[in-house]
Amino acid sequence: MSQDNSRADFTITKVGVIGAGQMGSGIAQVCAQAGYDVLLQDLADEQLDKALAGIEKHLDRQVKKDRLSEADKQAALKQISKAASVPELGDCDLVIEAATENEEVKRGIFHELCEHLKDNAIICTNTSSISVTRLASTTDRPGRFMGMHFMNPVPVMQLVELIRGIATDEDTFATIRQLTEQLGKTPVAAEDFPAFIVNRILLPMINEAVYTLYEGVGSVEAIDTAMKLGANHPMGPLELADFIGLDTCLAVMHVLYDGLADSKYRPCPLLVKYVEAGWVGRKAGRGFYDYSGDKPVPTR
Numbered sequence: 001m002s003q004d005n006s007r008a009d010f011t012i013t014k015v016g017v018i019g020a021g022q023m024g025s026g027i028a029q030v031c032a033q034a035g036y037d038v039l040l041q042d043l044a045d046e047q048l049d050k051a052l053a054g055i056e057k058h059l060d061r062q063v064k065k066d067r068l069s070e071a072d073k074q075a076a077l078k079q080i081s082k083a084a085s086v087p088e089l090g091d092c093d094l095v096i097e098a099a100t101e102n103e104e105v106k107r108g109i110f111h112e113l114c115e116h117l118k119d120n121a122i123i124c125t126n127t128s129s130i131s132v133t134r135l136a137s138t139t140d141r142p143g144r145f146m147g148m149h150f151m152n153p154v155p156v157m158q159l160v161e162l163i164r165g166i167a168t169d170e171d172t173f174a175t176i177r178q179l180t181e182q183l184g185k186t187p188v189a190a191e192d193f194p195a196f197i198v199n200r201i202l203l204p205m206i207n208e209a210v211y212t213l214y215e216g217v218g219s220v221e222a223i224d225t226a227m228k229l230g231a232n233h234p235m236g237p238l239e240l241a242d243f244i245g246l247d248t249c250l251a252v253m254h255v256l257y258d259g260l261a262d263s264k265y266r267p268c269p270l271l272v273k274y275v276e277a278g279w280v281g282r283k284a285g286r287g288f289y290d291y292s293g294d295k296p297v298p299t300r
């Protein structure tokens with residue numbers, strides 16, 4: 001796969017993805033299914049193996065449901081290779097960073113990446129909330145840097161928020177918009193404000209659900225059932241928090257609280273406690289639900 005765009009000398013064929021957690025593995029999968037060569041990198045080699053196994057399992061399910069042919073599954077898997085370190089991504093045309101939601105971690109990644117990445121390559125961050133402009137300023141190419149905020153789970157969710165930093169150039173934005181459409185997704189432009197559009201609205205609701213639990217207004221089950229049946233939400237807010245990852249939810253609330261300086265964004269102390277306990281949701285086997293058995297069991 002290659003993508004033409006307004007810079008005659010620039011096409012995207014090779015995509016690097018940094019961070020092979022739930023988001024990075026999904027991003028790698030959709031890029032591979034769209035025909036791009038994908039290099040997937042993570043700090044932890046076992047995380048890379050887990051990501052590749054997860055992608056294969058997801059594609060298998062698609063084959064079983066007759067939504068994908070076995071040949072297309074094999075072709076997609078062939079498009080993805082593991083990268084042992086950031087310098088191996090040096091000849092990528094686009095690198096999408098999907099590492100832990102921590103500004104220091106992301107800065108460290110961009111610092112190392114820019115030392116090795118070819119000059120005309122574009123860098124996107126999948127951050128849920130951190131200032132794209134500030135992250136861009138830590139790179140050697142703020143004009144070719146922007147936010148590309150995929151939703152979870154990436155292969156299923158239709159939306160990608162595209163966030164311009166103050167220095168992002170129009171060529172870069174147009175190129176990434178076109179690539180987003182080639183991935184079969186719908187782009188929506190969001191300005192570079194803390195948490196952009198979706199999480200600015202969604203995370204305060206989740207945080208409020210945790211306060212509701214904390215204050216004893218309802219049990220985990222009552223809160224989730226109330227929002228599913230009373231507001232027609234497909235998932236309850238606590239179930240959704242576990243799915244997103246409570247560490248990510250807390251990080252986004254901190255960014256909203258610090259970035260907008262408004263007490264209404266104060267993270268719920270119970271959310272803080274769960275993260276301190278390592279009960280960060282589905283990926284840890286425990287959050288507001290316990291996932292160790294056949295079906296999730298509410299913890300409160």
Ligand SMILES: NC(=O)c1ccc[n+]([C@@H]2O[C@H](COP(=O)([O-])OP(=O)(O)OC[C@H]3O[C@@H](n4cnc5c(N)ncnc54)[C@H](O)[C@@H]3O)[C@@H](O)[C@H]2O)c1
Binds near residue numbers: 021047150
């Ligand atoms: N979880 C969601 O619903 C969601 C949705 C949209 C965006 N995001 C954003 O996507 C990013 C990743 O979130 P996630 O849910 O996949 O988290 P995750 O915890 O599942 O995965 C993060 C991965 O990053 C890796 N990592 C950490 N430091 C690294 C480094 N220096 N170099 C390479 N890899 C490193 C970790 O080993 C881990 O595998 C975050 O910025 C998050 O805010 C998350």
